[in-house]
Amino acid sequence: MKLANKIALITGGTSGIGLEAAKLFRDEGAKVVIIGSDAQRLKDAERALGDSVTALRADLRDPEQIDRAIAEVIETHGRIDVIYANAGAGKAAPLEAVTREQIDEQFALNFTGLFFTIQKAAPYLSQGSSIVVTTSFLNAVGTPGLSILSATKAAVRSLVRSLGAELAPRGIRINAVSPGPIDTPFATKMGLPDADLRKAGEALTAAVPLKRFGTVSEVAKAALFLASDDASFVTGTEVAVDGGMTQI
Ligand SMILES: NC(=O)c1ccc[n+]([C@@H]2O[C@H](COP(=O)([O-])OP(=O)(O)OC[C@H]3O[C@@H](n4cnc5c(N)ncnc54)[C@H](OP(=O)(O)O)[C@@H]3O)[C@@H](O)[C@H]2O)c1
Structure with missing residues (x-):
């Protein structure tokens, strides 16, 4: 049991990577609390995760x-x-179509929401606590139509370094998991027509050295490592779980 008796807060725990992490952290002994914004998805997740998860x-x-x-x-x-600040969303738009609202909306969740989750929880973090955040391969590559989503994830990568420095004196670690393309509902919420989504999926698969999308389980296991004492000397870093996409 890698998280025995730990209290773990997972944002975006109702779907995709966060839901899988909630299952894994629960199975590793944590008392898990998930956060989401959609009432129906929360209900479905509650049912899937069982009584021990709030x-x-x-x-x-x-x-x-x-x-x-x-x-x-x-x-x-x-x-x-343990905080796993994982909630995120994105909209696709080329340079000429990006609006002020799209920028504010994506930063409000992916950066500001993540920042305040950590800030508000920080007073209650015990010595030896671990914060994990979800960034993205997008903060390391240039992708047409995803400038704002990518920038939010670059901002979060930077935050991991700054807060790593601020929190180290309290014995609190903070690290990022950076997923490559992962099979979740994320892309279907980006406002792209089905044909464009399919094309983007094919292009992404071709760009991954391992030639496939990753699974939620592959990302959740990396988050578990960083959340647990197995990573007790690891802080300020970003672990790429992307089939080599940003590394090879
Ligand atoms: N899938 C990929 O290929 C990929 C690649 C790189 C990085 N990522 C990152 O991985 C993280 C998880 O994404 P996913 O792929 O698992 O997508 P997902 O299945 O769409 O999950 C997104 C989660 O974020 C929550 N969320 C969205 N808006 C929220 C809000 N305003 N307030 C609270 N919670 C909110 C959603 O819950 P509700 O709908 O209930 O609000 C959901 O639980 C994101 O940060 C994403 O950027 C994903």
Whole structure:
């Protein structure tokens, strides 16, 4: 049991990578709390994860809702040992079509929401706690139509270094998992027509040295490593789980 008796908060725990991480962390002994914003997805996740996992509704673009969710976790558990700040979303748009709203919307969730999740939870993190965030292969490559989503993930990569320095004196580690293309509902929410999605999927598969999409399990296992004491001397880094896409 790599997370025995740990209190683990997972944002975006209702779908894809976060849902798989919630299962894995639960099976490794953690008391898991997941956060999502969609009521139906929360219900489905609660059912899939069972009674030992708590599901909280919060729109992470709103710092007050983050405040309330953290307060609820602390009321129930008294502390937090692991944060997996994983929630994220993106919209595709070429340079000429990007709007102010699209920029604000994507930064509000992927960067600001993640930042305030960590900030609000920080007072309750115990010595030896671990923070894991989800970045993306997009922060290391140039992809047409994904400038803003990629920039949010580059900002999060930078944050891991800054907060790594700030939190190290408290014995708190922070690291990123950087997924390559992973089989989740993420891409279907980007506002692309089916034909474009299919084409993008083929192009991504061709660009991955291992010539396939990754699975949620492959990403969740890397998050588990960073969350657990197995990674007790690892902080400030980004682990690429991308079939070699950004490394080879
Ligand atoms: N799939 C990939 O190929 C890929 C590649 C690189 C990086 N990533 C990153 O991996 C992370 C997880 O994505 P995924 O692929 O697992 O996608 P996903 O299945 O769409 O999951 C996204 C999660 O984020 C939550 N979320 C979205 N908006 C939210 C909001 N406003 N407030 C609270 N929660 C919100 C969703 O819950 P609700 O819908 O209930 O709000 C859901 O649980 C993201 O940060 C993504 O950028 C994914």
